[in-house]
Amino acid sequence: MRIPRIHHPELLTVGEDVALSEDAANHVGRVLRMGAGQALQLFDGSNQIFDAEIVQADKKSVRVKVLAANADDRESPLHLHLGQVMSRGEKMEFTIQKAVELGVNVITPLFSERCGVKLDAERLNKKLMQWRKIAVGACEQCGRNLVPEIRPAMELEEWCAEQDASLKLNLHPRASASINTLPQPVERVRLLIGPEGGLTADEIAMTARHQFTDILLGPRVLRTETTALTAITALQVRFGDLG
Known part of the structure; x- marks a missing residue:
């Protein structure tokens, strides 16, 4: 399965444990039915992509650990x-x-x-x-x-x-x-x-x-x-x- 890409509204730091936004948690937990141990990719508007792993997921919230960050510029020169x-x-x-x-x-x-x-x-x-x-x-x-x-x-x-x-x-x-x-x-x-x-x-x-x-x-x-x-x-x- 393709690793889901999820937007996070606040700047991320490698090594931190963060809660996904309400909309993102609903998508990951309820729609995709993902659970602890599964991989996500996060982006926070800094033109980077962050590898992350779910550490806790239920019907109301999802928490992930940010594992790594990589520059990933896909913006047009125009x-x-x-x-x-x-x-x-x-x-x-x-x-x-x-x-x-x-x-x-x-x-x-x-x-x-x-x-x-x-x-x-x-x-x-x-x-x-x-x-x-x-x-x-x-x-x-x-x-x-x-x-x-x-x-x-x-x-x-x-x-x-x-x-x-x-x-x-x-x-x-x-x-x-x-x-x-x-x-x-x-x-x-x-x-x-x-x-x-x-x-x-x-x-x-x-x-x-x-x-x-x-x-x-x-x-x-x-x-x-x-x-x-x-x-x-x-x-x-x-x-x-x-x-």
């Missing part, structure tokens, strides 16, 4: 910040999960004029916690040892106005440039993906004022979740570590 206008239902969760697998470093959920998601503060906070859990789970699955930052949701113009030295890109169906025509090298990208109905003319003009470059992916109109993942993949192929 730093990607995805600004994603929120989509309905499971589409946003899908986008976050796959964006993490593809190497995105930061994700900011956005509100725009045509955003179809309407949430009060309490529900939005619950969504944020869920999205962060999805990011952790994606890292556990794909082998990343740095968990991307999922920022609190914000307004589109506020996000666009943030000071950032990154190359700023906005997907637009009538753009003349493409990812393949962007000059190299590029080390940092801020990528904007609009809602299912697209950005309004005023919003597109606003992005131009904040030095965003309109780019085209291809001749077909893609759904918002497909657009995000296609653009991320194309950027990683040209400037990152795919291909």
Whole structure:
């Protein structure tokens, strides 16, 4: 059986005995039904992987001993910040999960004029916690040892106005440039993906004022979740570590 990879929210030290988080303990103890003596791999956000052994496990808690640490850098040389206008239902969760697998470093959920998601503060906070859990789970699955930052949701113009030295890109169906025509090298990208109905003319003009470059992916109109993942993949192929 493949050794499970588990995220630990605090920095680990070789030789210490630690209790897994509630979510991790539930997964290891209840779902995987693992017990004392079995091996785990832990990662804590320090870009290391830790070999560990379960020393105690029951239905409510799991304790492990940290045995060894090894550097394990799987991060892309391209730093990607995805600004994603929120989509309905499971589409946003899908986008976050796959964006993490593809190497995105930061994700900011956005509100725009045509955003179809309407949430009060309490529900939005619950969504944020869920999205962060999805990011952790994606890292556990794909082998990343740095968990991307999922920022609190914000307004589109506020996000666009943030000071950032990154190359700023906005997907637009009538753009003349493409990812393949962007000059190299590029080390940092801020990528904007609009809602299912697209950005309004005023919003597109606003992005131009904040030095965003309109780019085209291809001749077909893609759904918002497909657009995000296609653009991320194309950027990683040209400037990152795919291909």
